[in-house]
Amino acid sequence: MLNYDLVVVGGGPAGMAAAIKARECGIDSILILERAETLGGILEQCIHTGFGLQYFGEQLSGPEYADRFIEQVKEMNIEYKTDTMVLDVTEDKTVYAVNKKDGLLEIKAKAVILAMGCRERPRGALNIPGTRASGIMTAGTAQKYVNIDGYMPGKKVVILGSGDIGLIMARRMTLEGAKVECVCELMPYSSGLTRNIVQCLEDFDIPLYLSTTVIDIQGKDRVTGVTIASVDENRQPIPGTERNIECDTLLLSVGLIPENELTKNVGIGLDRVTNGAVVDEYRETDHEGIFACGNVLHVHDLVDFVTQESQIAGEGAARYIQGKKGKPAYISTKGVGAVRYIVPQKVNINNEGDVKLFFRVGSTFKNATVKVSYNGTELISRKRPRLAPGEMENVTIKNDMLKTFAEGGVIEITVEA
Amino acid sequence: MTRNITCVTCPMGCSITVEINDAGEVISVSGNTCKRGETYAKNEVTHPARSLATTVRVNGGIYNVVPCKSSEDLPKEKIFECMKAVNEARVNAPVKLGDVLLENICGTGIDIVATNHCPAK
Numbered sequence: 371m372l373n374y375d376l377v378v379v380g381g382g383p384a385g386m387a388a389a390i391k392a393r394e395c396g397i398d399s400i401l402i403l404e405r406a407e408t409l410g411g412i413l414e415q416c417i418h419t420g421f422g423l424q425y426f427g428e429q430l431s432g433p434e435y436a437d438r439f440i441e442q443v444k445e446m447n448i449e450y451k452t453d454t455m456v457l458d459v460t461e462d463k464t465v466y467a468v469n470k471k472d473g474l475l476e477i478k479a480k481a482v483i484l485a486m487g488c489r490e491r492p493r494g495a496l497n498i499p500g501t502r503a504s505g506i507m508t509a510g511t512a513q514k515y516v517n518i519d520g521y522m523p524g525k526k527v528v529i530l531g532s533g534d535i536g537l538i539m540a541r542r543m544t545l546e547g548a549k550v551e552c553v554c555e556l557m558p559y560s561s562g563l564t565r566n567i568v569q570c571l572e573d574f575d576i577p578l579y580l581s582t583t584v585i586d587i588q589g590k591d592r593v594t595g596v597t598i599a600s601v602d603e604n605r606q607p608i609p610g611t612e613r614n615i616e617c618d619t620l621l622l623s624v625g626l627i628p629e630n631e632l633t634k635n636v637g638i639g640l641d642r643v644t645n646g647a648v649v650d651e652y653r654e655t656d657h658e659g660i661f662a663c664g665n666v667l668h669v670h671d672l673v674d675f676v677t678q679e680s681q682i683a684g685e686g687a688a689r690y691i692q693g694k695k696g697k698p699a700y701i702s703t704k705g706v707g708a709v710r711y712i713v714p715q716k717v718n719i720n721n722e723g724d725v726k727l728f729f730r731v732g733s734t735f736k737n738a739t740v741k742v743s744y745n746g747t748e749l750i751s752r753k754r755p756r757l758a759p760g761e762m763e764n765v766t767i768k769n770d771m772l773k774t775f776a777e778g779g780v781i782e783i784t785v786e787a
Numbered sequence: 788m789t790r791n792i793t794c795v796t797c798p799m800g801c802s803i804t805v806e807i808n809d810a811g812e813v814i815s816v817s818g819n820t821c822k823r824g825e826t827y828a829k830n831e832v833t834h835p836a837r838s839l840a841t842t843v844r845v846n847g848g849i850y851n852v853v854p855c856k857s858s859e860d861l862p863k864e865k866i867f868e869c870m871k872a873v874n875e876a877r878v879n880a881p882v883k884l885g886d887v888l889l890e891n892i893c894g895t896g897i898d899i900v901a902t903n904h905c906p907a908k
Contacts, residue, residue, distance in 0.1 A: 417854035417902060418840045423797045431840055431856055433903035437884055517842055520851030545841060545870050564800030568793045569837065573863070 374449075375399040375691050377465045377479040379456045379632065382411020383673050384664020384680040385485035386439040391684030392483075393446050397691055401477065402443070402450035403467050409443065409450060410436035411487055412510070413673065415517045418538055420565075424674035435673060451475075459484070459632050463659055481659045481687040484633055484647070485680065488626040488665040490535070496624060498530075500587030503594070509535040509623040513542070522546055524619025528596050529553040530584045532560035532567070534671065534760070536623025541570035543621075550574070551615050554582040554598050556605055556624075559734055561760045563671060583607065584620065593618055626669045636660060643711040644668040650700065651714045651725045652686025653679065661687050668713050668728075671762055675728070696720045699777035701744075706784045708732050710759075717767070719775045728764045729783055731757045739786045740765060745779050757785060792831050794824045803828045836860035841873050843888050845905050848880030853905040855888055858898040868893050880907040 375397050378385045381404030389400050408414060413421070416432030423429060426438070443450060454469040465477040490508040505524055513535065515523045525548050529536045532555040540550045553571060558581050560567055571578050579598065585607050586597035600611040628646045638655045639648045646667040647655040653663045663683035664676045689695050699719050703712040712729045727742075735757040742750040742765055750765060757763060765783065775781075788809075794801045803818040805828045816828045830836055838860050842852035861869055869892050878888050882905040889899040 414903070417842065417856075419838050419856055420797075429838065431854060431902040433854055434884065437903065517852070517854060518850060520842060520844065542841075545839075545866070546874075564793055565795040565797070568800075569795045573837065 372401075372475060372477045373399075373479075374401045374477060375480045376401070376483065376687055377463075377477055377481075378402045378483045378485055379459065379465070380404065380411065380485035380487060380664070380666070381406075381409040381450055381452065382485065382487050382664065383413060383436065383439065383676050384487065384666070384683075385411075385483065386436075386443055387677040387680035388483045388485055388661075388663055388684035388687070389448050390439065390442050390446065391681040392688045392691075393448055395685050395688030395692075397688045400448050401479075402448060403454045403456050403465070404450060404452045405455050407453050409440045409452065415510070415514050416538075417517045418542070421673050424672060425677050432673075439677075456486075456632060459636050459660070461636055461657060480691045481661065483680075483683055483687055484655075484660065484662040484666055485664050485683075486629045486632065486666045488628045488669055490622070491625045491627055493622060496530075496622070498584055498587060500596075501589055503587065503589035503592050505589065505593035505619045506587065507619075507621060509533075509539040509621045512539055512619075512621050516542055516546060522548060524548060524617075526551060526617040527619045527621060528584070528598075528615055528617045529621045529623060531555065531623035531625070532562050532578060533623040533625065534562045534566055536621060537562045537566040537570040539621055539623070540576050541574060544574045544576065548619075550576050551617055552577045552579055552598075554579050554584060556583045556601060557581070559759065561625075563760055564758070585612065587620060588614075593620055596620055626665065628666045628669065630666060633662065633666070638662075641668075641711065641713075641715060643705075644713065646713075648715045649713065650698070651682070651717045651721055652689065652695075653683035653714065654686055654690070659687075659690050661690075668711065668730075671760055675762060679728075701775050701777065701779040701781060703727055703781045703783070705729055706782050708735070708757075708785045709783045712783055717772065717781070719772050719777065719779075721772060722769065724769050725767045725772060726764045727767060727781070727783065728762055730762055731759055731785055734758045735785060735787055737787075741784050741786060742767070743782050743784075744775060746782075790832055792828060794819060794827050796823045796827045797821075805829070805832050807832055835863040837863050837866060839866055839869055839873075839899075840902070841870060843873055843899070843901075844877050845882060846877055846879045847908055848882065848905040849908050850905050853878070853882045853888075854902045855899050856902050857892070858887075858900050861892075861895055861897055865893055865895060869895070869899075873899060880905055 413432035413436035421435040599607040663680040
């Protein structure tokens with residue numbers, strides 16, 4: 371049995387930032403467990419630039435952004451094990467993991483940070499009829515084939531879903547000589563960043579069909595084509611709008627799901643909207659000493675925000691280990707109307723600092739007002755030139771305001787057009 | 788004449804309006820929320836440029852390819868020409884992040900730089 375103060379599950383941007391912050395807060399005994407062969411997580415295959423503008427004030431590629439943290443982990447002598455799969459985390463914070471070198475590991479931790487990230491929704495989650503020919507894969511799988519393994523998975527491509535990975539892969543496949551016929555999006559808006567629609571689709575004249583989905587896939591051994599159709603307001607295909615498109619590859623970019631199997635095994639309460647744990651302002655779950663951060667908590671659109679959130683979790687874990695966590699008195703947060711969710715879901719009013727509430731809206735707004743109320747009384751009103759489902763927003767609750775709240779109170783965030 | 792463009796400099800994606808005279812010169816830029824947006828908008832209507840991120844084939848590395856990017860934004864119309872040059876190139880392992888892999892690509896004065904490490908096999 372190994373003993374560590376802090377075990378971090380996942381060595382991507384979230385896990386590394388959390389571990390580094392915990393070390394800076396005075397925790398010496400830290401172990402990061404990573405499933406892949408290197409630290410860095412999904413950033414290793416995200417070779418496009420645009421990372422780090424918020425955090426570093428620079429345009430970095432994914433591997434460059436990751437490398438800054440990998441170097442820090444090494445400089446700080448934070449222990450890590452790659453090629454190591456965590457099998458189970460128990461309620462008493464024992465972590466079971468396995469790798470080829472050590473065999474089965476049993477690690478007792480004082481605190482655990484869950485930073486497993488998320489995975490892509492696969493075809494099976496979509497119920498698209500049609501054959502099971504090869505050439506159907508998630509956009510992230512194609513990204514790995516092209517950017518890490520160095521080969522092209524197709525020549526004529528249709529992309530279903532306009533999430534950022536789908537848009538990025540539309541450009542990447544085009545640059546490598548493939549013909550991207552179109553990107554189809556079920557919703558009447560794209561969930562990707564506006565800049566990606568411009569620089570990944572419009573730059574290359576790739577059509578984006580909104581309110582459109584794939585209703586059939588043809589091909590015996592290899593995909594030979596797909597049938598697309600427009601959908602009505604209930605997202606049902608409209609008869610007569612079907613169109614066949616010849617292609618050899620269908621890429622799916624239809625959403626990300628936080629990878630919470632370990633979280634569920636512990637019995638940690640999950641938020642039905644985020645599919646991640648319910649957490650307080652330090653990202654501590656309802657199980658004392660177990661924290662969650664990054665895409666396993668809620669799917670972020672910018673890694674910069676993952677880093678910032680994970681530093682909060684790292685600090686929270688350090689405070690917990692050092693016995694600095696005060697007696698909590700919680701208020702809850704609640705998104706109303708167009709505000710789909712808020713993280714954190716609860717806030718300790720005995721907290722010493724300001725608290726940033728992150729939220730996401732369900733539809734697009736121009737010149738909207740974000741309103742924050744406490745037990746029905748409006749506290750904050752902020753103008754926002756635009757709000758979009760693909761772009762996370764935040765409001766800060768100042769500590770002096772927090773101090774006027776009482777345990778059991780409710781903070782609500784709404785958006786008015 | 789006015790042109791409406793979306794700034795791609797950062798994830799904010801500001802909608803910017805650029806006013807141009809008959810000689811193609813920029814008269815005014817509005818809608819941007821930072822200085823970078825103004826620069827982007829002026830460039831976009833006069834000589835659009837984009838950063839290029841791709842991969843280069845590696846001989847003798849633990850991976851077949853190493854990711855790379857242009858050290859600065861490349862003229863937009865030269866992107867495919869530059870892609871061809873990068874795809875024809877081969878570099879030898881080990882490659883270190885920051886190594887210049889191709890100098891002055893297609894005569895643009897811009898280098899192609901490795902954005903990750905690729906140790907030798």
